[in-house]
Amino acid sequence: MTSIAIPSGMPQYDDVPRYDVARVRADFPILDREVNGHPLVYLDSANTSHKPRQVLDVLAEHYARHNANVSRSVHTLGTEATEAYEGARAKIAAFINAPSVDEVVFTKNSTEAINLVAYAFSNASLRPDADPRFRIGPGDEIVISEMEHHSNIVPWQLLAERTGATLRWFPVTDHGRLDESGLDDLVTERTKIVSLVHMSNILGTVNATSRITQRVREVGALLLLDCSQSVPHLPMDVVDYDADFIVFTGHKMCGPTGIGVLWGRGELLAAMPPVFGGGSMIETVTMARSTFAAPPARFEAGTPPIAEAVALGAAVDYLTSIGMPAIQWHEKELTAYALDALATVPGLRVFGPNVPVGRGGTISFALGDVHPHDVGQVLDSLGVQVRVGHHCAKPVCTRFGVPATTRASFYLYTTTEEIDALVAGLEQVRKVFD
Amino acid sequence: MQLDQLYQEIILDHYKHPHGRGLRDATDPVARVGEAHHVNPTCGDEITVRVTTDGKVFTDISYDGMGCSISQASASVLHELLRGRAADDAAVVHEAFVELMSGRGQVTPDEDVLGDGVAFAGVARYPARVKCALLSWMAFKDAATRAGVGVSPEVKA
Ligand SMILES: Cc1ncc(COP(=O)(O)O)c(C=O)c1O
Numbered sequence: 001m002t003s004i005a006i007p008s009g010m011p012q013y014d015d016v017p018r019y020d021v022a023r024v025r026a027d028f029p030i031l032d033r034e035v036n037g038h039p040l041v042y043l044d045s046a047n048t049s050h051k052p053r054q055v056l057d058v059l060a061e062h063y064a065r066h067n068a069n070v071s072r073s074v075h076t077l078g079t080e081a082t083e084a085y086e087g088a089r090a091k092i093a094a095f096i097n098a099p100s101v102d103e104v105v106f107t108k109n110s111t112e113a114i115n116l117v118a119y120a121f122s123n124a125s126l127r128p129d130a131d132p133r134f135r136i137g138p139g140d141e142i143v144i145s146e147m148e149h150h151s152n153i154v155p156w157q158l159l160a161e162r163t164g165a166t167l168r169w170f171p172v173t174d175h176g177r178l179d180e181s182g183l184d185d186l187v188t189e190r191t192k193i194v195s196l197v198h199m200s201n202i203l204g205t206v207n208a209t210s211r212i213t214q215r216v217r218e219v220g221a222l223l224l225l226d227c228s229q230s231v232p233h234l235p236m237d238v239v240d241y242d243a244d245f246i247v248f249t250g251h252k253m254c255g256p257t258g259i260g261v262l263w264g265r266g267e268l269l270a271a272m273p274p275v276f277g278g279g280s281m282i283e284t285v286t287m288a289r290s291t292f293a294a295p296p297a298r299f300e301a302g303t304p305p306i307a308e309a310v311a312l313g314a315a316v317d318y319l320t321s322i323g324m325p326a327i328q329w330h331e332k333e334l335t336a337y338a339l340d341a342l343a344t345v346p347g348l349r350v351f352g353p354n355v356p357v358g359r360g361g362t363i364s365f366a367l368g369d370v371h372p373h374d375v376g377q378v379l380d381s382l383g384v385q386v387r388v389g390h391h392c393a394k395p396v397c398t399r400f401g402v403p404a405t406t407r408a409s410f411y412l413y414t415t416t417e418e419i420d421a422l423v424a425g426l427e428q429v430r431k432v433f434d
Numbered sequence: 435m436q437l438d439q440l441y442q443e444i445i446l447d448h449y450k451h452p453h454g455r456g457l458r459d460a461t462d463p464v465a466r467v468g469e470a471h472h473v474n475p476t477c478g479d480e481i482t483v484r485v486t487t488d489g490k491v492f493t494d495i496s497y498d499g500m501g502c503s504i505s506q507a508s509a510s511v512l513h514e515l516l517r518g519r520a521a522d523d524a525a526v527v528h529e530a531f532v533e534l535m536s537g538r539g540q541v542t543p544d545e546d547v548l549g550d551g552v553a554f555a556g557v558a559r560y561p562a563r564v565k566c567a568l569l570s571w572m573a574f575k576d577a578a579t580r581a582g583v584g585v586s587p588e589v590k591a
Contacts, residue, residue: 373477373502373566374441381437389477403478403500432441433503 017326024322025413027052038383041421046201046229046362046409047387048251051315055254058314062307070306071280071297085306088313089296095316096246097237098263105262105269105296106309110228111151113247113262114195116299117224118155119275121193122162131271133222136192138164143187143194143221145170145178146399149201150392152226156195165192172399176203176352183215191221198246199229202393202407203352204335204362206230213242222268228252232411233331233360235324244268250308255315259308262299269295276301319412327412331361334410338363338419345426351400361410364391367426370433372406378429384422439556440563441503448550449503454513458496460486465493468581472573474565479505483512483573487581491520497570504554504563509570511550516574524578525585527551531571535564 006012025031028050033040042050062084068077070085086101093101107113124134136142142156146169160167168186171179178196187194194216199206209225216223224245227236231246232253238246245268250259264272274281274292278301283291292298319327336356342348347368353359367375376388387407390397397403408422460467469484479501486494495517497509516524530547531554539559543552557567578585 371479371500371502371506373479373504373563377440377560377563378437394478397478403480432437433446 016329017323018329019322019326019412021330021413021415025415027054027318028413029053029056031413035383035385036381041382041384041418043408043410043414043418043422044385044387045232045411045414046252046407048257049232049254049411050413051254051256052318054318055256055311055314059256059307059311062310067307069303081306084310084313085304088309088316091313091316092261095236095320096231096263097239099239100266102294102296103238103263103266103269105264105299106304107247107260107262107299108258108305109251109260110226110247110249111155111260113249113260114152114224114226115155116262116275117193117195117245117247117264117272118159120272121159123273123275125163127273130273133192133220133268134272136163136165139190140165140192141168141188141190142166143168143170143191143196145196146172146395147176147178147200147203147205147393148195148197148395149226149228150394151228152195152197153395166190170196172203172396175354176200176205177358178205178207180211183211187212187215187219187221189219191216191219193222193224195224195226197226197229199227199233199360199362200352200393200396201229201362202364202391202396202405204359204364204409205352206234206358206360208358209241209243217242229360229362232319234328238263250312250315253312253315254318255312256308258305259312261312264295266295269299272299274298274301278302280304322412330412331410331414332356334414334416334419335359335361335363337416338408338410338422341419341423342426345423346430348426351396351402351405361414362407363409364405364407366402366405367429368433370429372404374433375406375426375429378432379422379425382421382425382428384418384425386422440560442553442556444550444553445503445507445557448507448510452506452510454496454510454517455498456496457482457484457498458486458494460494462486462488462493464488466581466583468577468579468583470573470576470580472569472576474501474505474569476565477502479566479569481505481509481570481573483509483570483577485574485577485581485583487521487578487583489583491518492516492524492578492583493518495574497573499570501569502563502566504557504566505569508554508567511554512570512574515549515551521578521583521585528571528575528585532568534558535567 066080068081070082093104124130222244225243227246227248231248245264251257281301349366351364372388471482473480481499483497
């Protein structure tokens with residue numbers, strides 16, 4: 001192997017944080033298994049990630065040793081469970097650099113977190129004394145983009161229907177980037193909230209948010225970032241991003257299903273009306289009316305997913321122990337490798353940025369005119385697990401004139417050998433359908 | 435799971451060279467026409483099936499759509515099998531195909547009834563693909579009902 005010396009003073013190869021992928025893979029029991037007689041090649045982490053033993057153990061241990069309800073008992077088990085649950089909240093707050101632990105609201109997933117904000121808007125709109133930032137009606141506008149997951153489209157469509165507000169959106173360019181050219185016309189004094197995906201789950205695009213944030217501040221609107229695909233893959237700092245809300249979902253970041261997060265600026269959450277009513281979210285209740293607890297409790301009615309939250313805390317510990325910058329770099333290298341490798345496949349067309357810049361390790365493509373279902377089926381017979389379909393982002397498919405795409409997505413445990421297996425599998429697909 | 439059980443030659447053949455594809459208008463001005471559009475929400479496959487009938491016989495079954503090899507081949511086979519058939523007769527074939535697809539691979543198909551449809555026996559073992567195979571058949575059923583000719587027997591034997 002030849003090596004080229006990088007002049008001193010320039011960033012050196014070893015400056016980049018790295019980790020041993022084989023050692024990471026050993027933490028994930030499922031990666032040992034076979035599928036259809038082949039070693040598992042899991043390229044569907046954008047859909048859901050696998051869970052390391054460190055997380056599975058915490059989940060089992062919680063039920064085996066510390067099980068009790070939270071925030072409502074003085075006994076020892078109740079105290080242990082509460083400490084574990086609140087401890088997880090603190091870990092997650094630190095993970096995203098939240099200024100206060102109380103800014104982290106546990107939800108079921110990203111979808112619920114977005115709906116929570118959308119319904120807070122409706123509830124506020126029914127109450128004249130509510131904070132005007134949450135009051136919305138005819139003449140007001142909600143801005144999203146054409147590259148959203150359905151979870152960040154439908155709740156806003158429903159909000160617009162309930163309140164008479166108007167839904168508008170950023171278009172997507174041919175290269176799969178957000179088209180910000182109409183920013184000043186799109187985000188105006190009429191805008192109440194801009195809700196934007198940080199990293200697209202279908203195109204892989206990572207949106208640069210600073211111009212939008214600046215415009216949102218100028219017009220006095222609120223900004224929600226759907227970080228379902230970014231928080232698992234890159235370092236997140238909510239102060240640095242200067243968003244008002246972010247949402248993410250535990251199962252895509254080595255955590256269990258059933259747990260997600262709404263982060264909101266403390267002052268804003270304090271001004272936000274409750275959505276779900278029930279136990280644990282109140283200050284006091286009489287038969288006539290109730291008053292509500294401060295955030296985050298105000299938004300966590302009923303018994304929460306306790307063990308899942310605790311396990312998400314373990315997932316965050318796990319990711320932190322490897323290092324988010326290292327994970328981000330690993331995926332950047334994989335993405336560069338994969339884009340090059342896929343470019344060698346005849347008839348393959350990538351939807352989304354075809355350079356590993358401003359994008360993450362999620363690559364959607366078409367293989368000639370073979371339907372993605374058929375691509376996915378042949379790949380599955382070789383143990384290669386990709387997602388096929390519209391990826392809950394139908395408007396993107398429509399934008400690119402296809403009913404569906406095939407999508408390969410990577411994570412911290414993905415290897416270049418797995419990408420090779422994908423490329424070899426695509427050769428097999430071409431054989432069957434040519 | 436063997437891939438060639440799923441992608442039988444016959445299926446690939448119908449997919450690459452579909453029979454009767456394209457929506458056609460009725461040639462007989464008094465014919466009854468029914469149409470139905472079905473989508474498979476999980477994958478975005480779509481099909482429109484149009485039936486033309488004189489009240490007894492399906493004089494034409496035309497279709498258009500986009501989707502995977504299984505859904506498109508299945509529409510081609512549907513056209514082959516049911517066009518020109520009397521409604522009662524078509525109902526028997528329809529029922530046999532639905533039964534085959536719902537059988538999780540446990541049903542032995544009768545080639546006399548199902549013709550090229552027997553090639554879909556392997557598909558029944560892939561639960562994720564059964565919907566693809568049934569898409570055009572379900573659209574056909576709705577289209578036939580709209581044309582005033584039911585194809586699902588009132589009482590199942
Ligand atoms: C960008 C994006 N937003 C929202 C979601 C919804 O996540 P969940 O289904 O966990 O609520 C997903 C995951 O599918 C996603 O990729």
